[in-house]
Amino acid sequence: MAISTKKILGEESVHYVSARKRRAKPKPKMQPPLTPMIDVTFQLLLFFLLTFTFRQAEGQIPGTLPEQGEGGITAKDRLEEPIRISLRPMGRERQDVVYEIQGYAHVIKSPQELGQVLQGRATQSGTEVPVIIKSRGDVQWRWVVEAFNQSVRAKFKNVGFATHTS
Amino acid sequence: MAESQVYLKAQRGEGFSFNMTPMIDVTFQLIIFFILAGQIASSELAQLLLHRPHDSQALDKDEYRMQRVVINVVSQAPSDRTKAESISAFLAAQAREYRVSGESKAIPVMGVGSQQALVNALKRQKKAKQGDTSDDEFYVEIRSDYRISYAQVEPVMIAAAEAGFKKMNITALVKLAEGK
Numbered sequence: 001m002a003i004s005t006k007k008i009l010g011e012e013s014v015h016y017v018s019a020r021k022r023r024a025k026p027k028p029k030m031q032p033p034l035t036p037m038i039d040v041t042f043q044l045l046l047f048f049l050l051t052f053t054f055r056q057a058e059g060q061i062p063g064t065l066p067e068q069g070e071g072g073i074t075a076k077d078r079l080e081e082p083i084r085i086s087l088r089p090m091g092r093e094r095q096d097v098v099y100e101i102q103g104y105a106h107v108i109k110s111p112q113e114l115g116q117v118l119q120g121r122a123t124q125s126g127t128e129v130p131v132i133i134k135s136r137g138d139v140q141w142r143w144v145v146e147a148f149n150q151s152v153r154a155k156f157k158n159v160g161f162a163t164h165t166s
Numbered sequence: 167m168a169e170s171q172v173y174l175k176a177q178r179g180e181g182f183s184f185n186m187t188p189m190i191d192v193t194f195q196l197i198i199f200f201i202l203a204g205q206i207a208s209s210e211l212a213q214l215l216l217h218r219p220h221d222s223q224a225l226d227k228d229e230y231r232m233q234r235v236v237i238n239v240v241s242q243a244p245s246d247r248t249k250a251e252s253i254s255a256f257l258a259a260q261a262r263e264y265r266v267s268g269e270s271k272a273i274p275v276m277g278v279g280s281q282q283a284l285v286n287a288l289k290r291q292k293k294a295k296q297g298d299t300s301d302d303e304f305y306v307e308i309r310s311d312y313r314i315s316y317a318q319v320e321p322v323m324i325a326a327a328e329a330g331f332k333k334m335n336i337t338a339l340v341k342l343a344e345g346k
Contacts (some may be wrong), residue, residue, distance in 0.1 A: 060224060
């Protein structure tokens, strides 16, 4: 009868393994079923990938709220003649705009041109002069934002809105 | 030629299995990212089409984000940039509702007493969020769809002034980095 032995790595001696131990079934490995979890995980991943929309980077342009009077402009500011920008719609379905600045003879058709005129005014009379934006109700909001943005770009410190009730 | 362990095992007729652990790890990381990013996007900022002005002066400052009440002016038309050009300009110019951050219900623009409801909502949120912050450091942020007509946004400014706000920020997309 052959004697069952077991060689342990690094040891010279040979260990005896009993027949009962040899007959004993090896312990089954614990392996929880991973397939359903992976399935669900992939379903979730696919859902988020398909529904996710990246937000574009947005920021804020600081301004003044309209108060009683015009665009939150105080009595002290009123001593200085404000720059008044008027907006009216034009073009197909009123999707475009023209800007008019009081005291400026030409009609302005683009935000770039408006920016140039405002920068000229800022150099001429300083950036403390209040700017009042007055828009017609049917002008798209984007053009109002453009007028506001160009005023801030020209470094005017007091930019406000005139409401139709003021 | 060196053969992979998986290949050799397959040749010998032994069963083989892939190590799934790193893949599951990565997948969970992705899911967590999408869940968190999705929540941030939807908590107080409605999905709108915002305008990017020429040489945008819009700044994304922390102070603006902390001390503010946001009013979203949502258009009647869907906010899908890919379909924006095909939608009627008249429809897109009409605002559907005002959504004030912190308020559970949106205020319908055409509803009876919507202006007063907007003022009340702004007063409530100002009281709830302002704390010790002075009026000069507390902002109302107007986020409006760029297609909406000014007549629909103007009442928001009037309501904010009536609610006691002094500072207003207008939301716009920030300037693109050079070369984009």
